[in-house]
Amino acid sequence: MTPVPFTVTKRTPELADTFTLELTPAAGGVAPSFLPGQFNMLYAFGVGEVPISISGDPAHSGTLIHTIRDVGAVTNALSRLKKGAQIGVRGPFGSAWPVVEAEGSDVVIIAGGIGLAPLRPAINHILANRTKYGRFVILYGARSPADALYVKQLQSWRGRLDTYVDVTVDHAGRDWAGNVGVVTRLIGRANFDAHHAKVFICGPEIMMRFTIKELADLGVAKDDIYVSMERNMKCAVGHCGHCQFGGHFICKDGPVFEYARIESLLQVRGL
Amino acid sequence: MVKVEGLDKLMAEHPFFQGMDEASRKTLAGCARNERFGAGDYIANEGKPAERFYFIRSGTVALEFHLPSNDGLVIETLHDGEVFGWSWMVPPYEWAYDIRAVELTRVISLEATCLRKKLKKDNALGFELYSRFVPVMAKRLSSARQQLTDMYGKS
Amino acid sequence: MSNAVSARTRAVVIKADRLDSLILALRKSGYKTIGPKARDGAVVLEEIASADELPLGLVDDQQPGAYRLTKAKKPAYFDFTHGSQTWKRYLFPPKEKLWTAVKTVKGFEVQSEVDAPKYAFIGVRACELHAIQIQDKVFVEGEHTTTGYKTRRERALVVAVNCRRAGGTCFCASMNTGPTVGDGADLVLSEFTKKNTHEFLVEAGSVRGEKILAKLEGRSAKDADYKTVQKAADKTAKSMGRDMPGDAAKILADNLESPRWQDIAKRCLDCANCTLVCPTCFCSTTTDTTSLDGENAERWRSWDSCFTLDFSYIHGGAIRRDNAQRYRQWITHKLSHWFDQFGTSGCVGCGRCITWCPVGIDITAEVRAIATKT
Numbered sequence: 001m002t003p004v005p006f007t008v009t010k011r012t013p014e015l016a017d018t019f020t021l022e023l024t025p026a027a028g029g030v031a032p033s034f035l036p037g038q039f040n041m042l043y044a045f046g047v048g049e050v051p052i053s054i055s056g057d058p059a060h061s062g063t064l065i066h067t068i069r070d071v072g073a074v075t076n077a078l079s080r081l082k083k084g085a086q087i088g089v090r091g092p093f094g095s096a097w098p099v100v101e102a103e104g105s106d107v108v109i110i111a112g113g114i115g116l117a118p119l120r121p122a123i124n125h126i127l128a129n130r131t132k133y134g135r136f137v138i139l140y141g142a143r144s145p146a147d148a149l150y151v152k153q154l155q156s157w158r159g160r161l162d163t164y165v166d167v168t169v170d171h172a173g174r175d176w177a178g179n180v181g182v183v184t185r186l187i188g189r190a191n192f193d194a195h196h197a198k199v200f201i202c203g204p205e206i207m208m209r210f211t212i213k214e215l216a217d218l219g220v221a222k223d224d225i226y227v228s229m230e231r232n233m234k235c236a237v238g239h240c241g242h243c244q245f246g247g248h249f250i251c252k253d254g255p256v257f258e259y260a261r262i263e264s265l266l267q268v269r270g271l
Numbered sequence: 272m273v274k275v276e277g278l279d280k281l282m283a284e285h286p287f288f289q290g291m292d293e294a295s296r297k298t299l300a301g302c303a304r305n306e307r308f309g310a311g312d313y314i315a316n317e318g319k320p321a322e323r324f325y326f327i328r329s330g331t332v333a334l335e336f337h338l339p340s341n342d343g344l345v346i347e348t349l350h351d352g353e354v355f356g357w358s359w360m361v362p363p364y365e366w367a368y369d370i371r372a373v374e375l376t377r378v379i380s381l382e383a384t385c386l387r388k389k390l391k392k393d394n395a396l397g398f399e400l401y402s403r404f405v406p407v408m409a410k411r412l413s414s415a416r417q418q419l420t421d422m423y424g425k426s
Numbered sequence: 427m428s429n430a431v432s433a434r435t436r437a438v439v440i441k442a443d444r445l446d447s448l449i450l451a452l453r454k455s456g457y458k459t460i461g462p463k464a465r466d467g468a469v470v471l472e473e474i475a476s477a478d479e480l481p482l483g484l485v486d487d488q489q490p491g492a493y494r495l496t497k498a499k500k501p502a503y504f505d506f507t508h509g510s511q512t513w514k515r516y517l518f519p520p521k522e523k524l525w526t527a528v529k530t531v532k533g534f535e536v537q538s539e540v541d542a543p544k545y546a547f548i549g550v551r552a553c554e555l556h557a558i559q560i561q562d563k564v565f566v567e568g569e570h571t572t573t574g575y576k577t578r579r580e581r582a583l584v585v586a587v588n589c590r591r592a593g594g595t596c597f598c599a600s601m602n603t604g605p606t607v608g609d610g611a612d613l614v615l616s617e618f619t620k621k622n623t624h625e626f627l628v629e630a631g632s633v634r635g636e637k638i639l640a641k642l643e644g645r646s647a648k649d650a651d652y653k654t655v656q657k658a659a660d661k662t663a664k665s666m667g668r669d670m671p672g673d674a675a676k677i678l679a680d681n682l683e684s685p686r687w688q689d690i691a692k693r694c695l696d697c698a699n700c701t702l703v704c705p706t707c708f709c710s711t712t713t714d715t716t717s718l719d720g721e722n723a724e725r726w727r728s729w730d731s732c733f734t735l736d737f738s739y740i741h742g743g744a745i746r747r748d749n750a751q752r753y754r755q756w757i758t759h760k761l762s763h764w765f766d767q768f769g770t771s772g773c774v775g776c777g778r779c780i781t782w783c784p785v786g787i788d789i790t791a792e793v794r795a796i797a798t799k800t
Contacts, residue, residue, distance in 0.1 A: 046716035086533025113423030237570035241709030247763030270751035
């Protein structure tokens with residue numbers, strides 16, 4: 001599968017090291033449709049490829065939206081692209097957040113740091129089909145107020161009368177009147193039916209571990225919890241072997257997994 | 272000043288005292304008083320004598336470190352139903368950080384000298400108190416350690 | 427799966443000195459004939475132009491961590507079993523260019539490339555044929571297909587050969603992958619060296635094979651010939667020096683935290699030999715390069731091994747930082763997870779990983795050790 005050239009139609013800085021690119025196919029037409037939770041392999045000419053979650057609205061897939069953090073050679077190359085530049089896109093790949101299966105239940109979204117980006121398409125889908133779901137809760141944790149992603153959107157989601165949004169940061173200055181503390185502390189205060197909810201979690205693995213523990217204490221079933229896993233990726237099609245996690249290929253069996261399915265694997269170090 | 276019976280009733284409503292027998296609770300109520308703090312009020316300052324044990328009835332407090340370069344680095348916020356101020360248990364009985372009320376906050380506070388006297392006399396009472404407080408501290412420690420990992424990384 | 431030799435649709439018995447006619451027929455039909463050759467003390471797989479280049483009269487002595495080629499008492503062409511190389515170096519080359527990209531006014535254009543010579547593989551063992559079919563499941567029969575592999579595989583003609591002896595580290599019988607060649611070969615050779623005759627029973631296993639067979643001159647196959655082949659197969663199956671426990675997949679899946687992993691780690695050098703010589707290992711990495719002026723870019727795919735430290739690297743560090751964890755990954759993938767991923771074991775019992783491991787780690791023994799230490 002070869003990369004398809006896409007043109008950068010918009011570049012938005014989000015945080016000091018994080019930016020969002022909007023892409024449309026260079027040859028014209030619309031971008032392929034995708035499911036919330038899926039990712040593309042983005043190619044920076046001559047530098048390399050990285051897996052980046054699609055963070056746009058699945059209902060408006062004409063353009064691709066990717067929020068990228070500058071952490072290495074390829075993402076650095078992507079961060080220096082201006083409007084009009086071309087990048088290569090392969091995808092979409094991977095499994096999706098079960099937004100259809102979750103219909104009829106309460107939905108709790110728990111995101112940490114840049115983990116909010118892969119969850120945004122799920123949030124968009126649920127809000128676009130709001131009456132199909134029960135209570136809708138969005139909990140978000142970031143390092144500090146300056147490191148919170150999509151602040152304007154968090155505010156607009158919070159502004160809705162049918163959505164509960166709570167945000168916390170690991171530390172803050174005195175000019176922050178909001179919560180300070182780990183994101184797990186927000187769970188007990190949120191109003192949802194633990195026995196009839198689907199929970200989607202995305203963030204650093206430590207955060208996912210403690211969050212799952214907190215949810216289990218509340219009585220949320222293991223098969224109602226979904227996490228997004230990350231591993232080294234090269235081909236994204238299950239042929240290079242790098243992304244294996246136990247017997248699962250993160251690129252095609254994941255990145256979204258039902259927690260019950262991978263619980264025992266998460267407990268083994270260095271798997 | 273609210274009578275002891277009134278304070279005992281308020282304490283019974285607070286999650287921390289769930290399951291505690293009436294006699295123990297009434298004994299503790301003897302050291303208690305009802306307090307309120309306005310937004311921005313400092314309830315405690317780092318290094319000052321820790322003379323009270325606080326139970327938040329309603330409101331929010333922020334635990335802060337005062338840094339030379341930073342007026343107040345907030346490391347945790349606590350809400351309704353939570354407790355703070357364990358420095359009264361551990362010599363030299365001094366506050367470990369600043370505590371500021373973020374909004375109008377109502378608390379029940381227990382006076383430390385009174386508490387220490389009663390606990391010395393009645394070991395069972397001590398057990399009731401400490402067995403409720405240790406899990407709180409354990410959870411705080413776990414949360415603090417998670418925050419320490421700086422898991423989200425710097426922007 | 428039985429070890430029975432079944433009569434194929436068309437067969438002929440040719441004299442061994444006419445083996446060249448087979449190779450010639452293949453070359454005349456446009457095939458690049460690849461076969462075993464003795465070089466630098468081992469059997470390698472290279473292009474051969476005639477039967478003279480085959481390792482006639484050589485036999486291998488393989489043990490954990492040791493490989494020697496010696497002269498045989500009876501001069502046969504295929505009494506050695508195999509060397510360190512496998513047919514994957516042709517179907518799934520160590521280095522392959524996937525595509526090139528060229529800068530244009532607006533951005534860039536990508537052109538994919540497929541290098542697909544028409545190969546005829548001569549001397550494919552039963553285990554090796556299974557290994558090829560196992561890689562087919564990875565590269566062709568899954569959700570995504572690798573075009574290069576698919577094209578090379580479709581064009582490749584397989585001339586398999588039945589083993590008349592078991593190699594020192596072989597255990598194909600316990601893996602149900604040999605010693606008798608199963609379905610999927612275009613032609614199957616069985617060598618006879620009884621009394622003073624040296625002949626080959628040549629059987630066709632496909633229409634393509636029949637076309638080549640039609641060009642060979644020899645006598646018709648008799649019952650006695652098939653009996654000889656069966657006898658040799660039975661003898662070979664019985665003489666294997668080791669076997670893989672049938673429940674290896676479950677043993678490994680149930681013992682991810684076995685203390686044995688640390689024991690193995692004390693011996694394993696992380697040299698990755700096992701992954702290089704294994705005919706089914708398929709891990710690869712991709713490399714992106716540019717020309718000096720930055721106008722042209724290429725993407726290459728090359729063999730990789732799960733034994734390297736950066737194989738599992740994500741920001742912050744590698745997931746498998748301990749070599750015990752890396753060894754566990756390799757063996758549990760090969761013998762256990764492979765079933766979940768592709769429906770079969772990843773191992774064909776060829777024994778190469780045992781022979782070419784510098785410290786002679788034997789996966790059949792390790793599986794047993796892990797089973798007993800619980």
